[in-house]
Amino acid sequence: MRQAGRHLPEYHKVRGTTNMLDACLTPELACELTLQPVRRYGVDAAVFYSDIMIPLKIAGLDITIQKGKGPVFPAPTSTTNDVNTIISHIDNDYSPITQAVRDACSELGSTPLLAFAGAPFTLASYIIEGGPSKDHLKARAFMKNDPHNWDRLMTWCAERSIDFLGAQIDAGASALQLFDSWAGSLNKDDYKRYVQPYSQKILQAFLHVPRIHFAVGASHLLEELAISATAVGIDWRMPLSTAAKKLPHTALQGNLDPASLFLPQDLLAKEVDNILHEGSHAYAHIFNLGHGMPPTASPDNVKFVVDRVHESKIR
Amino acid sequence: MRQAGRHLPEYHKVRGTTNMLDACLTPELACELTLQPVRRYGVDAAVFYSDIMIPLKIAGLDITIQKGKGPVFPAPTSTTNDVNTIISHIDNDYSPITQAVRDACSELGSTPLLAFAGAPFTLASYIIEGGPSKDHLKARAFMKNDPHNWDRLMTWCAERSIDFLGAQIDAGASALQLFDSWAGSLNKDDYKRYVQPYSQKILQAFLHVPRIHFAVGASHLLEELAISATAVGIDWRMPLSTAAKKLPHTALQGNLDPASLFLPQDLLAKEVDNILHEGSHAYAHIFNLGHGMPPTASPDNVKFVVDRVHESKIR
Numbered sequence: 144m145r146q147a148g149r150h151l152p153e154y155h156k157v158r159g160t161t162n163m164l165d166a167c168l169t170p171e172l173a174c175e176l177t178l179q180p181v182r183r184y185g186v187d188a189a190v191f192y193s194d195i196m197i198p199l200k201i202a203g204l205d206i207t208i209q210k211g212k213g214p215v216f217p218a219p220t221s222t223t224n225d226v227n228t229i230i231s232h233i234d235n236d237y238s239p240i241t242q243a244v245r246d247a248c249s250e251l252g253s254t255p256l257l258a259f260a261g262a263p264f265t266l267a268s269y270i271i272e273g274g275p276s277k278d279h280l281k282a283r284a285f286m287k288n289d290p291h292n293w294d295r296l297m298t299w300c301a302e303r304s305i306d307f308l309g310a311q312i313d314a315g316a317s318a319l320q321l322f323d324s325w326a327g328s329l330n331k332d333d334y335k336r337y338v339q340p341y342s343q344k345i346l347q348a349f350l351h352v353p354r355i356h357f358a359v360g361a362s363h364l365l366e367e368l369a370i371s372a373t374a375v376g377i378d379w380r381m382p383l384s385t386a387a388k389k390l391p392h393t394a395l396q397g398n399l400d401p402a403s404l405f406l407p408q409d410l411l412a413k414e415v416d417n418i419l420h421e422g423s424h425a426y427a428h429i430f431n432l433g434h435g436m437p438p439t440a441s442p443d444n445v446k447f448v449v450d451r452v453h454e455s456k457i458r
Numbered sequence: 459m460r461q462a463g464r465h466l467p468e469y470h471k472v473r474g475t476t477n478m479l480d481a482c483l484t485p486e487l488a489c490e491l492t493l494q495p496v497r498r499y500g501v502d503a504a505v506f507y508s509d510i511m512i513p514l515k516i517a518g519l520d521i522t523i524q525k526g527k528g529p530v531f532p533a534p535t536s537t538t539n540d541v542n543t544i545i546s547h548i549d550n551d552y553s554p555i556t557q558a559v560r561d562a563c564s565e566l567g568s569t570p571l572l573a574f575a576g577a578p579f580t581l582a583s584y585i586i587e588g589g590p591s592k593d594h595l596k597a598r599a600f601m602k603n604d605p606h607n608w609d610r611l612m613t614w615c616a617e618r619s620i621d622f623l624g625a626q627i628d629a630g631a632s633a634l635q636l637f638d639s640w641a642g643s644l645n646k647d648d649y650k651r652y653v654q655p656y657s658q659k660i661l662q663a664f665l666h667v668p669r670i671h672f673a674v675g676a677s678h679l680l681e682e683l684a685i686s687a688t689a690v691g692i693d694w695r696m697p698l699s700t701a702a703k704k705l706p707h708t709a710l711q712g713n714l715d716p717a718s719l720f721l722p723q724d725l726l727a728k729e730v731d732n733i734l735h736e737g738s739h740a741y742a743h744i745f746n747l748g749h750g751m752p753p754t755a756s757p758d759n760v761k762f763v764v765d766r767v768h769e770s771k772i773r
Contacts, residue, residue: 278716278717278749278752279717280716280717280720280752281717281720283715283717284717284718284720284721287717287718287721287725288720288721288722288725327675327695328695329695330694330695330696330697330715331697332697360642360675362677362678363677363695363696379645380642380643380644380645380678381645381678382645382646382647400598400645401593401595402593402594402595402596402597402598402599402602403599403602405595405596405599405603406599406602406603407603410602410603414602434593437593437595
């Protein structure tokens with residue numbers, strides 16, 4: 144999960160009124176925002192501060208982040224011509240990313256940095272819908288209705304993610320996380336047929352570094368997500384011991400319910416201890432939240448969680 | 459699933475500018491909107507046109523439906539005082555519902571009418587958050603942080619749903635559907651401890667009629683949803699044959715992907731046939747969508763689906 148962000152007062156101070164994509168493409172800002180959670184919390188790894196839209200922005204697509212809504216494109220994508228236009232974009236200047244990662248790694252010393260990218264289905268969903276969607280109906284209809292253009296679009300998205308991850312890893316990141324935020328909206332057959340081949344292309348391009356694969360609400364796709372992955376992120380809904388039975392040879396990442404961060408610390412401690420205990424059933428366990436950091440989370444409670452994990456006897 | 463609604467031109471014509479909750483509480487409108495899909499499509503049962511917020515509105519809570527957002531309360535609910543205020547509301551005039559259901563049943567003749575209500579967790583989530591929420595963090599924190607007030611609020615919500623369903627069934631509805639839109643956001647332990655007892659109270663109050671229980675993204679809770687239910691609604695993500703293995707003695711409702719309604723009819727036919735085939739593995743099968751009707755669905759395609767199901771040889 145992204146660690147930096149709106150819950151940190153120092154994040155607001157540094158980002159100010161710079162819009163998010165610009166912040167991601169300004170090396171000093173991206174570097175600084177990456178380091179903030181490491182300084183404050185002493186976490187075991189940094190997560191590169193970026194956004195899944197960055198490779199599309201770098202490719203030259205016209206994306207804006209609308210407050211309270213998310214990434215928005217000028218129009219949805221539905222026809223062959225639309226797809227032609229999208230995939231004709233291939234600008235490729237990753238120097239702001241390279242610079243930010245290099246600077247962050249140099250500051251981090253022995254603390255590893257995780258590279259970060261969105262998976263093709265999530266990227267293609269945004270492009271097809273023209274922005275965020277509650278139900279991804281257009282994307283699910285598109286894949287069946289026009290498999291040829293779906294393939295062209297997904298191939299292009301996979302290449303963008305490979306470029307983005309490659310830039311981060313070449314500049315010093317030690318591992319990667321591939322985020323498929325919306326994959327949980329697919330049934331297993333559709334996922335295997337229309338999505339998995341493209342995500343696999345990405346994971347298999349980076350067999351030389353550890354690879355974490357994550358999708359929300361995707362407990363029905365765990366076995367598929369695990370292929371070519373070193374670790375699978377589990378959301379807060381499924382106990383890690385249950386996931387471990389399905390994936391006995393895969394490391395698991397997760398899965399403290401972000402809602403727990405709003406409990407008093409005595410109750411929060413119980414929730415953390417339960418995750419540590421559950422994680423002890425996994426092949427290996429990377430402690431994490433089971434979904435994104437809430438912007439209203441208290442940094443004191445996040446610090447409490449990190450310290451509790453570090454002090455845990457189970458560890 | 460609700461059948462009536464924005465995808466039907468006759469719906470817009472009849473509802474006009476009347477806001478949704480007012481339409482639900484105007485017997486002639488609620489009756490007419492209930493009948494429209496039966497007239498157009500010849501479906502095997504009508505679903506009472508209403509909204510899960512209606513029993514809260516009837517109890518006297520100040521709710522407005524904001525366009526593009528959903529039900530909104532004047533303020534969130536977090537303290538004991540807030541809960542006291544909520545549960546002090548017990549107005550109970552169900553006569554507009556009774557009238558609408560009676561009139562609809564009289565028009566429907568031998569076509570059965572399904573009663574409709576929201577489950578306590580979904581209602582309590584709206585009340586606690588003060589409106590719709592993407593992540594239900596406040597509701598999940600509330601249940602653990604303040605189990606006493608959680609119990610008081612959930613008990614009140616369950617009583618409201620019982621009143622609402624009771625009014626519909628007493629007036630002639632033949633079966634009921636209990637909707638827990640957000641229950642899928644809970645893990646199994648939390649669902650069993652903080653939610654199931656209250657939903658069970660409702661289902662067990664109506665053992666004399668068939669009871670359909672539905673939650674979205676809840677494939678990890680199927681066994682729990684099936685208790686005291688005659689049928690469980692399955693969303694589009696899980697094949698009915700898989701659900702049937704988990705619930706061999708429960709009827710299944712579902713689960714055509716609403717995205718399929720945007721396919722050309724030759725592809726749509728394949729999707730329908732697949733659901734019919736999958737449903738043949740269930741103890742009994744009620745054909746339905748696997749989620750709500752998209753407002754942009756074409757009535758021609760919905761009609762095509764209904765006809766295809768009726769003509770199916772498998773049936």
